[in-house]
Amino acid sequence: MPLFSRSSFRSTKKPPKRKSSSLTNVSALSESTYSLQDLQLESGPVNLKLGGQELVFEKGEWLIDGPKGTTNSREYVKLQRQNKQLLEENNLLKYKIELLLDMLAASNADCVVLHRELDALKDSRRKK
Template identity: 45%
Template sequence: MPLFGNTFSPKKTPPRKSASLSNLHSLDRSTREVELGLDYGTPTMNLAGQSLKFENGQWIADTGISAGVDRREAQRLRRRNQQLEEENNLLRLKVDILLDMLSETTAESHLMEKELDELKSVSRRRK
């Protein structure tokens, strides 16, 4: 006999009903496809008060008052980026040309030093 009365014995839970509690099984096929299908629509998100949607592999700002300003800013940044890329390509070309010129000058200098050494050795032999 237990010290404080009956031992703990929980009641058995009733068996679950076999029928689903969801009403989706009663819907017709087209409604179920809309509710459960793969057509989720375009993904959208909200960052810092700006609403964005994913279309054609890029996040695009939803149309609105602030979206026009952001679109203009994005176009300006794209143009600036293009200018900087062109300037960078030009500078790389200039560096390549300068390196070629340096290589050519260095080769000529080595040839001149070699000729000078040969002339010195010939002049020493004559003495």
């Protein structure tokens, strides 16, 4: 006799279908258990507190927001941008100075060559 017979796998009674638990929870809630304000999104800035500092997400940037008397993060960000802009401008001016010095050296070399040629022509003219 086989250990598992086909007749043992056939069940005479099918189990009932389960209801989705998430749907029953939502339908079981009544308007008295929650308010419409709880479900709406806030349009204000996102605040986050980490390590004693409070950060605020505004206009795509995280800004440090703390009690009065601390460094103003907006001013700090503004100064960082201004510093970066001034560094780029400084690098451009250094490049321009290098370029002008190279041009000056080239023109000075041309001037020296012309003076030598002029001196050579004067010497050849005196010998005649």
